[in-house]
Amino acid sequence: MKFIHILRPGKPGTISEEEQLSAYRKTGDIRLLGTIYQPYMELVFAVCYKYLRDEDDSKDAVMQIFEKLVVDLRVHEVTRFKNWLHTVARNYCLMRLRETTLLPVAPDLQHLMVDTAEDAPGPLETEGRLEQLDACLEKLLPDQRKAVEMFYLHEKCYREICSEMDLEFNKVKSHIQNGKRNLKICMEKNGRI
DSSP states (O other), X not given: OGGGGGSOOOOOOSSOHHHHHHHHHHHOOHHHHHHHHGGGHHHHHHHHHHHHOOHHHHHHHHHHHHHHHHHHXXXXXXXXXXXXXXXXXXXXXXXXXXXXTSOOOOHHHHTTTOOOGGGOOOHXXXXXXXXXXXXXXXXXXXXXXXXXXXXXXXOOOHHHHHHHHTOOHXXXXXHXXXXXXXXXXXXXXXXXX
């Protein structure tokens, strides 16, 4: 991808990705981060394009995600960079979509986010609720989170979720119901309902 060569990483060394991440955490050398990020830029672009459906927005997102990594990777110790980066890119895109389409959350979860019209939250409060919803999603068990995201965010039916997760119908149903209940509890504990 031609637009991506802005970072101009140096020649990759012989050290492992984990060692490079550790070195970046210690030094903050952006060229080192560019070397780590560069092989994944097409993956990040593909993830962004899947969600944003616009080439220019996806290109911008690739660069904005890099800027996010400059800060996040100094704080977080990441062991599986590719998986973590995929999640960061997906979450970034979901937040962008939420910003542009007010609240694209499924009706069953909207009560977690929106009050009545006279008590409607302002933009900052809505952003706080979205951040809290994301934080609560991260606290769910992995299968619950995956089932909830597939059902509510990706609008997949139970049959599709069963197939993709290789689980029985009742197990998927249980993950969605428990995940939804746990989200509500988490949001209530943090005063967001």
